[in-house]
Amino acid sequence: MDMTNIFFLLLSICLANVDALMFHLSPNQKKCLKEEIHKDVLVTGNYELSDGPGQKTNLAVTDSKGHILYSKEDARKGKFAFTTEEYDMFEVCFESKMVAGGQGADREVTLDMKHGVEAKSYDDLAKAEKLKPLEVELRRLEDLSKSIVDDFAYMRAREEEMRDTNESTHSRVMYFSLFSMLCLLGLATWQVLYLRRYFKAKKLIE
Template identity: 25%
Template sequence: MLLYCTLLVFVFFPFRASAFYFYGYGGDRKCFLKELSKGTLLKGSYSLGVYDEKLGDYALPGDKDYGVVIDVEEVFDNNHRVVHQRSSPSGDFTFLALESGEYKICAQSQVNNWVGKAKTKLEVGFEIGSEAMLDSKRKETLETLHGKVNILNSKIMEIRREQQLVREREESFRDISESVNSRAMWWTVIQVVLLILICVWQMKSLRSFFVKQKVL
């Protein structure tokens, strides 16, 4: 009966979650041991807090002043280090056990600049599951990326349609402008011709008038 209940726990709760709090000072290294079987996925997250006297509590520091170093070592293989990660005061890490045995997981707060010996609180949480969890995460990530690509493609197609509409409107406006300019030019030419004809007619009329009056 006990074995049956245990199997039910692993079926309905395939991932085990744990969390730790480490108090100390900048530069302190804290480690804990974990027995992992081959193919086990360990996904961890961490957050470093530095004591703020004004707030009276621990607050997340800036990336320029503090960082966190995560190390995973194989105890069964003479503490062979398989993970070494340096990053900001908060983040996550993922590790897949390639061999069964005891692993040492260490987190160290790192002072990037000289800011004094401040009190720190390092929170480390992790989930332990199977390699299928990693494959599932990858599949979800790929599906998410695929969805984003589809959204980008639809936006690009929409932008292309808008650009095509703008080009069509520009072509229509250009045709109308050319037609108006052509009509205006011909109207100007007609006006000039009419003015010349009127001037010629007036000159002939005046000449005829002066001849009748015997002025010329």
């Protein structure tokens, strides 16, 4: 197997579907899921909650600044989608509340959240542009390659930013150390001169 086949095999593995996340939500409890996502990335989510008589579960999708990107009261089943405007930490929260006559059983929550290449609907794209299956797969691989390149570019930018920060911190520490040494030398010199004058005044030394 040559390197080209290995590359396409790895890309196909990366494109494989990921099982949805499933967890239990107790009455009067709030559970949140957080994820860091890059700028200008499409994010989609499918959610479904099991029946909970007498319970009301609210769903909210927010960013780190508290902006509400999606909200749903008494969420049961649905979808949401948004495009990120900047690199940020996004939070999906489910909050369960009891109502009068409610039962205290846990609700099962299923959340399937995708972003980037995984979130795009290539079936709709194929129908709109009348693409063949091979062309659709090539388009998918092209988008995935671009996503990987963007990730590397972001990591490189972060590395340069961290390096600049380290160099700036190093310079500040060096200048502060030199300043501290000069202060100590000045203080020591002043102390010697002061003690010498003091001992001369007391005629302890000539």
